Amino acid sequence: MQNTTGMENQIRQLVYLVENAILNLPEGQEEMVWLIDFTGWSFSTSVPVKTARETISVLQNHYPQRLAVAFLYSPPRLFEALWKMIKYCLDPKTFQKIKFVYPKNKESVEIMQSCFDADNLPTEFGGKATMKYDHEEFSKLMVQDDLKTAKFWGFDQKIDGNAEKES
Numbered sequence: 623m624q625n626t627t628g629m630e631n632q633i634r635q636l637v638y639l640v641e642n643a644i645l646n647l648p649e650g651q652e653e654m655v656w657l658i659d660f661t662g663w664s665f666s667t668s669v670p671v672k673t674a675r676e677t678i679s680v681l682q683n684h685y686p687q688r689l690a691v692a693f694l695y696s697p698p699r700l701f702e703a704l705w706k707m708i709k710y711c712l713d714p715k716t717f718q719k720i721k722f723v724y725p726k727n728k729e730s731v732e733i734m735q736s737c738f739d740a741d742n743l744p745t746e747f748g749g750k751a752t753m754k755y756d757h758e759e760f761s762k763l764m765v766q767d768d769l770k771t772a773k774f775w776g777f778d779q780k781i782d783g784n785a786e787k788e789s
Contacts, residue, residue: 629670629672629673629676632669632673632677633673633676633677633680636677636680636681637680637684640681640685640688641771642764642767642771644688645767645770645771645774646767652687652688653687653688653689653690654688654689654690655690655691655692655693655737655738656689656691656692656693657692657693657695657734657738657747658692658693658694658695659695659696659747660694660695660696660697660698660701661695661696661746663696663697663698663701674708675711678708678711678712681716682712682713682716689716689719690719690737691719691720691721691737692719692720692721693721693723693734693737694720694721694722694723695723695725695734695747696723696724696725697722702722705720705722721733721734725748731748734747734748735748735749
Protein backbone atom coordinates (compact mmCIF):
# COMPACT_ATOMS: atom_id res chain seq x y z
CA MET A 623 0.00 0.00 0.00
CA GLN A 624 3.05 2.25 -0.45
CA ASN A 625 1.85 5.54 -1.85
CA THR A 626 4.57 8.07 -1.14
CA THR A 627 6.08 10.08 -3.96
CA GLY A 628 9.67 11.10 -4.43
CA MET A 629 12.71 9.07 -3.49
CA GLU A 630 13.37 10.82 -0.18
CA ASN A 631 9.82 10.17 1.07
CA GLN A 632 9.94 6.55 -0.08
CA ILE A 633 13.24 5.95 1.73
CA ARG A 634 11.88 7.64 4.88
CA GLN A 635 8.81 5.39 4.73
CA LEU A 636 11.02 2.33 4.27
CA VAL A 637 13.21 3.21 7.27
CA TYR A 638 10.15 4.00 9.40
CA LEU A 639 8.56 0.63 8.62
CA VAL A 640 11.80 -1.36 9.08
CA GLU A 641 12.49 0.37 12.41
CA ASN A 642 8.95 -0.39 13.60
CA ALA A 643 9.30 -4.00 12.49
CA ILE A 644 12.56 -4.30 14.45
CA LEU A 645 10.89 -2.71 17.48
CA ASN A 646 8.20 -5.39 17.36
CA LEU A 647 10.44 -8.43 16.91
CA PRO A 648 10.11 -11.00 19.69
CA GLU A 649 12.90 -11.08 22.26
CA GLY A 650 15.98 -12.73 20.77
CA GLN A 651 14.78 -12.59 17.17
CA GLU A 652 16.92 -10.49 14.83
CA GLU A 653 15.79 -11.47 11.33
CA MET A 654 12.55 -10.86 9.48
CA VAL A 655 10.64 -12.52 6.68
CA TRP A 656 9.24 -10.07 4.17
CA LEU A 657 6.27 -10.62 1.90
CA ILE A 658 6.18 -8.04 -0.88
CA ASP A 659 2.98 -8.16 -2.92
CA PHE A 660 3.32 -7.11 -6.56
CA THR A 661 -0.36 -7.60 -7.36
CA GLY A 662 -1.41 -4.69 -9.54
CA TRP A 663 2.17 -3.64 -10.26
CA SER A 664 2.80 -1.97 -13.58
CA PHE A 665 5.56 0.11 -15.15
CA SER A 666 3.47 3.22 -14.51
CA THR A 667 3.37 2.45 -10.76
CA SER A 668 6.90 1.11 -10.47
CA VAL A 669 9.67 2.59 -8.39
CA PRO A 670 12.37 4.37 -10.43
CA VAL A 671 15.71 2.55 -10.77
CA LYS A 672 17.47 5.26 -8.70
CA THR A 673 15.03 4.68 -5.82
CA ALA A 674 15.44 0.91 -6.09
CA ARG A 675 19.23 1.31 -5.87
CA GLU A 676 18.92 3.60 -2.84
CA THR A 677 16.56 1.12 -1.19
CA ILE A 678 19.07 -1.69 -1.70
CA SER A 679 21.85 0.53 -0.37
CA VAL A 680 19.92 1.47 2.78
CA LEU A 681 18.94 -2.13 3.50
CA GLN A 682 22.42 -3.57 2.90
CA ASN A 683 24.39 -0.82 4.63
CA HIS A 684 22.14 -0.01 7.59
CA TYR A 685 20.24 -3.24 8.20
CA PRO A 686 22.72 -6.02 7.44
CA GLN A 687 21.57 -9.50 8.35
CA ARG A 688 18.01 -8.37 9.24
CA LEU A 689 16.52 -10.22 6.29
CA ALA A 690 15.91 -13.95 6.69
CA VAL A 691 14.04 -14.26 3.39
CA ALA A 692 11.99 -11.98 1.12
CA PHE A 693 9.10 -13.36 -0.90
CA LEU A 694 8.22 -11.35 -3.99
CA TYR A 695 4.61 -12.36 -4.55
CA SER A 696 3.20 -12.26 -8.07
CA PRO A 697 5.86 -10.10 -9.71
CA PRO A 698 5.72 -9.66 -13.49
CA ARG A 699 7.89 -12.30 -15.22
CA LEU A 700 9.92 -9.51 -16.77
CA PHE A 701 10.84 -8.38 -13.27
CA GLU A 702 12.56 -11.69 -12.55
CA ALA A 703 14.72 -11.22 -15.65
CA LEU A 704 15.63 -7.69 -14.53
CA TRP A 705 16.35 -9.04 -11.06
CA LYS A 706 19.04 -11.30 -12.48
CA MET A 707 20.86 -8.17 -13.66
CA ILE A 708 20.42 -6.45 -10.29
CA LYS A 709 22.02 -9.36 -8.47
CA TYR A 710 25.45 -7.96 -9.31
CA CYS A 711 24.64 -4.94 -7.12
CA LEU A 712 23.71 -7.14 -4.15
CA ASP A 713 25.69 -9.02 -1.60
CA PRO A 714 25.54 -12.69 -2.73
CA LYS A 715 24.08 -13.74 0.64
CA THR A 716 21.26 -11.22 0.20
CA PHE A 717 20.53 -12.33 -3.34
CA GLN A 718 20.07 -15.94 -2.15
CA LYS A 719 17.37 -14.77 0.28
CA ILE A 720 15.07 -13.45 -2.46
CA LYS A 721 12.33 -15.87 -3.58
CA PHE A 722 9.90 -15.31 -6.42
CA VAL A 723 6.43 -16.65 -5.75
CA TYR A 724 3.87 -17.09 -8.49
CA PRO A 725 0.31 -17.95 -7.35
CA LYS A 726 -0.12 -20.59 -10.10
CA ASN A 727 3.23 -22.25 -9.33
CA LYS A 728 2.51 -24.78 -6.59
CA GLU A 729 6.18 -25.28 -5.67
CA SER A 730 6.90 -21.57 -5.15
CA VAL A 731 3.69 -21.13 -3.13
CA GLU A 732 4.62 -24.09 -0.91
CA ILE A 733 8.06 -22.59 -0.24
CA MET A 734 6.44 -19.34 0.86
CA GLN A 735 3.79 -21.07 2.96
CA SER A 736 6.48 -23.05 4.78
CA CYS A 737 7.66 -19.78 6.38
CA PHE A 738 4.25 -18.54 7.50
CA ASP A 739 1.60 -19.78 9.89
CA ALA A 740 -1.37 -20.51 7.59
CA ASP A 741 -3.78 -19.17 10.23
CA ASN A 742 -2.08 -15.75 10.04
CA LEU A 743 -1.41 -15.67 6.31
CA PRO A 744 -4.21 -13.91 4.38
CA THR A 745 -6.22 -16.03 1.95
CA GLU A 746 -5.00 -14.00 -1.04
CA PHE A 747 -1.56 -15.51 -0.34
CA GLY A 748 -2.83 -19.05 0.18
CA GLY A 749 -3.39 -18.86 3.93
CA LYS A 750 -6.49 -19.14 6.08
CA ALA A 751 -6.71 -15.64 7.57
CA THR A 752 -9.60 -13.63 6.15
CA MET A 753 -8.33 -10.28 7.42
CA LYS A 754 -8.21 -7.33 5.07
CA TYR A 755 -5.91 -4.35 5.27
CA ASP A 756 -7.51 -1.69 7.46
CA HIS A 757 -5.74 1.64 7.20
CA GLU A 758 -7.33 2.98 10.39
CA GLU A 759 -6.14 -0.06 12.37
CA PHE A 760 -2.67 0.18 10.82
CA SER A 761 -2.51 3.88 11.75
CA LYS A 762 -3.39 3.07 15.37
CA LEU A 763 -0.61 0.48 15.49
CA MET A 764 1.86 3.01 14.07
CA VAL A 765 0.90 5.55 16.76
CA GLN A 766 1.55 2.87 19.41
CA ASP A 767 4.92 2.15 17.77
CA ASP A 768 5.76 5.86 17.75
CA LEU A 769 5.14 5.95 21.51
CA LYS A 770 7.31 2.83 22.02
CA THR A 771 10.07 4.42 19.94
CA ALA A 772 9.92 7.66 21.93
CA LYS A 773 10.14 5.69 25.16
CA PHE A 774 13.04 3.57 23.86
CA TRP A 775 15.07 6.66 22.97
CA GLY A 776 14.03 8.57 26.11
CA PHE A 777 12.11 11.19 24.17
CA ASP A 778 9.01 10.61 26.28
CA GLN A 779 10.87 11.83 29.39
CA LYS A 780 12.29 14.86 27.57
CA ILE A 781 8.81 15.83 26.40
CA ASP A 782 7.37 15.41 29.93
CA GLY A 783 10.34 17.35 31.43
CA ASN A 784 9.97 20.21 28.98
CA ALA A 785 6.24 20.44 29.67
CA GLU A 786 6.93 20.82 33.41
CA LYS A 787 9.54 23.56 32.86
CA GLU A 788 7.20 25.57 30.65
CA SER A 789 4.27 25.51 33.07
